[in-house]
Amino acid sequence: xxxxxxxxxxxxDAPLHxxxxxxxxxxxxxxxxxxEELGVEGKTVGVASVGCSVMCYDYFSCxxxxxxxxxxxxxxxxxxxxxxxxxxxxxxxxxxxxxxxTAETVHAATRGENITVIFVNNAIYGMTGGQMAPTSLPNxxxxxxxxxxxxxxxxxxxxxxxxxxxxxxxxxxxRVTVDCVKNVNIAKKxxxxxxxxxxxxxxxxxxxxxxxxPTNWGMSPVDALDWLRENMIPYYPLGVFKDxxxxxxxx
Amino acid sequence: MARIIxxxxxxxxxxxxxxxxxxxxxxxxxxxxxxxxxxxxxxxxEAACVGCAACATMCPDTAITVEx
Numbered sequence: 001x002x003x004x005x006x007x008x009x010x011x012x013d014a015p016l017h018x019x020x021x022x023x024x025x026x027x028x029x030x031x032x033x034x035x036e037e038l039g040v041e042g043k044t045v046g047v048a049s050v051g052c053s054v055m056c057y058d059y060f061s062c063x064x065x066x067x068x069x070x071x072x073x074x075x076x077x078x079x080x081x082x083x084x085x086x087x088x089x090x091x092x093x094x095x096x097x098x099x100x101x102t103a104e105t106v107h108a109a110t111r112g113e114n115i116t117v118i119f120v121n122n123a124i125y126g127m128t129g130g131q132m133a134p135t136s137l138p139n140x141x142x143x144x145x146x147x148x149x150x151x152x153x154x155x156x157x158x159x160x161x162x163x164x165x166x167x168x169x170x171x172x173x174x175r176v177t178v179d180c181v182k183n184v185n186i187a188k189k190x191x192x193x194x195x196x197x198x199x200x201x202x203x204x205x206x207x208x209x210x211x212x213x214p215t216n217w218g219m220s221p222v223d224a225l226d227w228l229r230e231n232m233i234p235y236y237p238l239g240v241f242k243d244x245x246x247x248x249x250x251x
Numbered sequence: 252m253a254r255i256i257x258x259x260x261x262x263x264x265x266x267x268x269x270x271x272x273x274x275x276x277x278x279x280x281x282x283x284x285x286x287x288x289x290x291x292x293x294x295x296x297e298a299a300c301v302g303c304a305a306c307a308t309m310c311p312d313t314a315i316t317v318e319x
Contacts, residue, residue, distance in 0.1 A: 001253065020263035220266070
């Protein structure tokens with residue numbers, strides 16, 4: 001018998017600290033597989049964010065930098081400009097990219113920085129115990145919105161991919177999820193393309209991955225996948241919002 | 252002829268492989284715990300496994316190796 005599926009060499013042997021069923025693990029594997037398949041492990045530098053994924057420097061075998069909260073794309077900008085031959089990616093959650101790091105995100109995108117951004121959206125602040133995030137859904141119960149998110153008080157969720165797709169610096173803005181095998185395979189293609197775009201110098205590529213947080217959503221990992229399908233996908237439609245090179249205007 | 256090998260020390264018993272398996276031949280090993288305190292997933296009917304890797308694709312801890 002031949003091995004048809006195994007852990008990619010670009011992931012280390014360190015066991016993941018994530019909760020059981022947390023889809024961070026799947027997304028880590030997809031990023032690692034993209035790096036492995038493109039053969040760029042030796043020249044890739046990742047930038048970890050703050051949040052549960054703060055520890056991801058332990059899990060990727062390439063070089064990693066840990067950025068202050070929200071500043072991953074500013075750090076990635078510096079890395080890419082100083083070492084343009086390297087492949088630079090950031091791995092950020094929604095509390096990092098869409099809250100404290102909104103300015104860095106929007107401006108890195110509009111400058112058309114030639115970097116790859118992996119944005120993990122689980123509609124909650126996972127690491128700190130499940131508080132409302134900018135991406136929490138209307139009426140979603142969280143630690144800080146026990147009666148559900150009141151849009152009259154807290155406003156509406158941010159659709160990051162749609163927002164960034166209007167910027168001319170963006171090459172790829174795509175939203176995917178990892179709730180089933182088919183969608184994991186679509187997510188893998190999107191992540192690989194985001195890296196390929198950088199290698200070809202096309203500009204800023206962002207892949208938003210809808211993710212689960214079974215612990216803070218208060219449900220089992222399998223139920224969390226169902227909740228994602230029923231609640232998150234209708235609000236955050238999957239698809240490609242921009243696909244081209246920097247300088248292209250959204251039609 | 253196919254099979255899966257579960258790295259029991261990293262498995263967290265999340266059951267996402269059980270949910271993904273089209274043949275429904277993966278179950279948690281209720282008779283034992285790993286060092287993390289979870290019941291690890293195991294293949295219960297090796298003859299029925301087709302090696303589709305759906306379980307490994309959905310495993311968040313990359314605990315599953317598939318042979319075919």
